[in-house]
Amino acid sequence: xxxxxQTPSHQVTQMGQEVILRCVxxxxxxxxxxxxxxxxxxxxxxxxxxxxxxxxxxxxxDDQFSVERPDGSNFTLKIRSTKLEDSAMYFCASSDxxxxxxxxxxxxxxxxx
Amino acid sequence: xxxxxxxDIHITVSEGASLELRCNYSYGxxxxxxxxxxxxxxxxxxxxxxxxxxxLVQGIKGFEAEFKRSQSSFxxxxxxxxxxxxxxxxxxxxxxxxxxxxxxxxGTQLKVEL
Numbered sequence: 001x002x003x004x005x006q007t008p009s010h011q012v013t014q015m016g017q018e019v020i021l022r023c024v025x026x027x028x029x030x031x032x033x034x035x036x037x038x039x040x041x042x043x044x045x046x047x048x049x050x051x052x053x054x055x056x057x058x059x060x061x062d063d064q065f066s067v068e069r070p071d072g073s074n075f076t077l078k079i080r081s082t083k084l085e086d087s088a089m090y091f092c093a094s095s096d097x098x099x100x101x102x103x104x105x106x107x108x109x110x111x112x113x
Numbered sequence: 114x115x116x117x118x119x120x121d122i123h124i125t126v127s128e129g130a131s132l133e134l135r136c137n138y139s140y141g142x143x144x145x146x147x148x149x150x151x152x153x154x155x156x157x158x159x160x161x162x163x164x165x166x167x168x169l170v171q172g173i174k175g176f177e178a179e180f181k182r183s184q185s186s187f188x189x190x191x192x193x194x195x196x197x198x199x200x201x202x203x204x205x206x207x208x209x210x211x212x213x214x215x216x217x218x219x220g221t222q223l224k225v226e227l
Contacts, residue, residue, distance in 0.1 A: 004156070043157070043203065045214040049154060075173055091156060098165075098213050099145055104157040 006092050006105035008080045013082055022076045023092030032075045033093040033102060034067065036049055037061070043091065049075065050098075079110075087112045115140040117204050119218035126194050127226045134189040136204030144206035146187045146216070148178055152200045159214070160202075163187060198224045202224050 008077045015021045027033050034046040048055040051068050066078045075094075079086055089109050093102040116139045126132055138144060145164050149157040161172025168180040178189045187204060204218040 003184075007157075033213070033215075034213070041221045043205075043217040045216070047119045048213050056214055057213070089172040092214075093157075095213070099209070101147060101162050101205050102213075102215060103159070104149075106154070 001020065004092055004094055004103050004105035006090075006108050008108060009106065010109045010111070012111045012113060015083050015084055019079050019082055020112065021079075021090050021092075023075045023077075023105055023109070024073050025075055025092065026092030026103055027073070029094035029103070031055075031095045031098060031102075032067075032069070032088065033095075034077045035091045035104075036088040037107075038085075038088045045089075046077070071074045075084075082110075082112045084112050086110060115206060115216055117216055117218035119202075119204055119221050121221045122156045123222045123224065125224040125226060131199045132189075132191045132198070134202050134204075134222070134223070136189065136205075138185050138187065138206050138219060140185075140208065141207065142209055143180075143182060144208055146178075146180060146212045147207075148176070148187075148189050149205060149217075150171065150174075150200045151220075153202065157203065160189070166171045175177050184195065188190055193208055194223075194225055195211050196225045196227055199223055201217070 008021045032049040037043045047057045047061045064080045088108045091107045092105045095102045118137045148160040162179045201220045203220045204226045205215045
């Protein structure tokens, strides 16, 4: 079964540094998402992306965050200047149509020191 | 704003026993509803979904869920739990009529005693 793959599985970064989290969505999917889960808390929506544009973003997704589809297969989340509170598990997801089930990757655990 | 409530943070059941995980939602209309499972160190796997029609939906791994509009609930059930079902279970919704974002509940951690 096709999978969403995320790299790296664990990223450790100094506060203030830029970090890029990478995702390869399922190949025929057109809708892409990022979510995060702070330890012990619920999974929270960050952003959705379709047709090379952000469709929707949450209050969490401020100017420090950006997303990009640099080529036909990758989907990235960049945090420009990381803060301690950015430490979380970040999940990428994709779906083939709107409102359809989203398929998740295994996540990237981001630790900010 | 819409919300999802999973009232049970932890549940422990014996292997072979039946299971019901509760989920309630708050939204003015009927949303699209989902159950996901997360095993340690892994991502979220879709168990089942409800869009419309038959209120009892079947999913993978022997799970089913029943949508009850009058109670704004979408409880997950399994008649006989296996030790491998130990994981965290998340109920989630997508609003009908716009937007694709999933809104998750806080999750229920299931422990299975052998």
